[in-house]
Amino acid sequence: xxxxxxxxxxxxxxQKKYRLQHGLFVxxxxxxxxxxxNSHYVLHxxxxxxxxxxxxxxxxxxxxxxxRISFLKTPHTAVAxxxxxxxxxxxxxxxxxxLDDVRDPGNLGTIIxxxxxxxxxxxxxxxxxxxxxxxxxxxxxxxxxxxxxxxYVDLLTxxxxxxxxxxxxxMEGENVYKKTFPNQGVLVMGNEANGISEAVEKLISDKITxxxxxDIQATESLNVATATAILLSEFRRSx
Amino acid sequence: xxxxxxxxxxxxxxQKKYRLQHGLFVxxxxxxxxxxxNSHYVLHxxxxxxxxxxxxxxxxxxxxxxxRISFLKTPHTAVAxxxxxxxxxxxxxxxxxxLDDVRDPGNLGTIIxxxxxxxxxxxxxxxxxxxxxxxxxxxxxxxxxxxxxxxYVDLLTxxxxxxxxxxxxxMEGENVYKKTFPNQGVLVMGNEANGISEAVEKLISDKITxxxxxDIQATESLNVATATAILLSEFRRSx
Numbered sequence: 001x002x003x004x005x006x007x008x009x010x011x012x013x014x015q016k017k018y019r020l021q022h023g024l025f026v027x028x029x030x031x032x033x034x035x036x037x038n039s040h041y042v043l044h045x046x047x048x049x050x051x052x053x054x055x056x057x058x059x060x061x062x063x064x065x066x067x068r069i070s071f072l073k074t075p076h077t078a079v080a081x082x083x084x085x086x087x088x089x090x091x092x093x094x095x096x097x098x099l100d101d102v103r104d105p106g107n108l109g110t111i112i113x114x115x116x117x118x119x120x121x122x123x124x125x126x127x128x129x130x131x132x133x134x135x136x137x138x139x140x141x142x143x144x145x146x147x148x149x150x151x152y153v154d155l156l157t158x159x160x161x162x163x164x165x166x167x168x169x170x171m172e173g174e175n176v177y178k179k180t181f182p183n184q185g186v187l188v189m190g191n192e193a194n195g196i197s198e199a200v201e202k203l204i205s206d207k208i209t210x211x212x213x214x215d216i217q218a219t220e221s222l223n224v225a226t227a228t229a230i231l232l233s234e235f236r237r238s239x
Numbered sequence: 240x241x242x243x244x245x246x247x248x249x250x251x252x253x254q255k256k257y258r259l260q261h262g263l264f265v266x267x268x269x270x271x272x273x274x275x276x277n278s279h280y281v282l283h284x285x286x287x288x289x290x291x292x293x294x295x296x297x298x299x300x301x302x303x304x305x306x307r308i309s310f311l312k313t314p315h316t317a318v319a320x321x322x323x324x325x326x327x328x329x330x331x332x333x334x335x336x337x338l339d340d341v342r343d344p345g346n347l348g349t350i351i352x353x354x355x356x357x358x359x360x361x362x363x364x365x366x367x368x369x370x371x372x373x374x375x376x377x378x379x380x381x382x383x384x385x386x387x388x389x390x391y392v393d394l395l396t397x398x399x400x401x402x403x404x405x406x407x408x409x410m411e412g413e414n415v416y417k418k419t420f421p422n423q424g425v426l427v428m429g430n431e432a433n434g435i436s437e438a439v440e441k442l443i444s445d446k447i448t449x450x451x452x453x454d455i456q457a458t459e460s461l462n463v464a465t466a467t468a469i470l471l472s473e474f475r476r477s478x
Binding site for chain 2: 113116119120177211212214223225227230233234236237
């Protein structure tokens with residue numbers, strides 16, 4: 001049976017400040033846990049109702065205990081605690097994706113998966129962007145989180161110290177289908193409701209836009225994750 | 240105050256069979272309701288805690304009543320009931336998107352939004368695809384649902400009777416960056432877990448794929464909505 005302190009620790013990891021304090025985060029779901037076990041990520045403890053073969057770090061628990069520690073309405077069969085990995089130095093000579101206050105965990109998870117697909121090594125996030133070790137982000141990233149270096153920075157300072165082109169996704173900008181993209185630079189994607197902030201906008205060297213083909217009366221923009229998908233595809237297709 | 244029968248009717252609209260029986264569906268959230276009010280969609284009743292100016296179809300209710308009829312954990316200020324619109328004839332001379340059992344409401348909502356952006360008039364769904372009038376789909380579509388003709392069909396019969404090219408998104412197929420796409424045809428996107436079904440696969444004339452640029456050890460595919468975003472962008476960029 002789990003001790004009160006164990007339960008308290010695990011449940012506290014739903015909050016960013018406790019994740020940072022303990023250097024730990026939670027993963028649920030067999031598929032994602034397996035991907036993380038097969039990566040450079042270090043397992044702290046695996047709580048499971050079925051033997052999983054993670055040696056001395058595995059703790060068999062009851063379904064009742066699983067419900068006490070799971071963040072899901074319908075828990076899977078295991079909850080794993082992993083160590084938050086050390087971040088690597090950012091390679092300024094590659095294409096980098098930078099997020100200016102993306103708040104939705106599903107969007108960040110999808111963008112991490114896209115970075116993995118399109119070979120983006122470094123994903124730079126503003127301090128206000130949702131934490132990548134938020135359980136919903138880890139879930140949505142489907143294991144891609146282990147293959148992308150995600151760094152939280154003061155975005156203004158980071159961009160001020162970057163020497164190659166800084167691209168920003170806007171509703172009005174240069175048509176991406178008519179542009180040739182370099183192999184390096186930063187692609188900045190903005191907040192779901194407000195787009196790229198005014199302070200960051202001053203540092204953008206190239207405003208780019210995905211043309212709309214539908215009804216011009218429609219006012220909605222593309223979702224930030226689908227816009228990132230199309231833009232990364234445009235950057236890579238010319239290689 | 241709302242009658243028991245009104246509450247019962249509204250709450251029943253969470254299920255497809257009652258939506259079809261009554262020809263009605265539910266919309267929540269000021270922004271989406273406003274988009275639907277400004278479209279050809281016909282309002283049945285608007286239940287709201289604040290005057291909304293929808294004339295005799297508006298019913299002012301208490302916050303307590305709103306909580307009784309809302310499908311959201313944190314209700315907005317209004318729940319609107321709209322009539323399910325009549326579907327239009329499919330234009331086989333345009334580019335059509337077809338979904339083979341897409342199950343996630345968020346994915347369907349995002350794909351509807353993409354169809355709107357890229358000027359796809361007709362979205363054809365297999366019978367097993369999640370219902371587009373599911374409250375979560377309507378929410379995720381952000382009003383785009385009013386500008387796309389969404390038709391549920393027997394997908395095999397539909398494709399058998401289609402005479403231009405039928406494209407299917409696969410993990411292994413022709414590189415989309417090297418292909419020139421026509422202005423007409425059907426783009427088939429598969430189920431989240433299983434992709435395109437075997438029966439539908441036999442009717443695909445062109446298997447296409449979005450190249451991966453990242454770590455080749457990674458096994459995950461792209462999410463169906465982000466793959467649709469990239470493929471629609473590829474179809475449209477050559478216009």
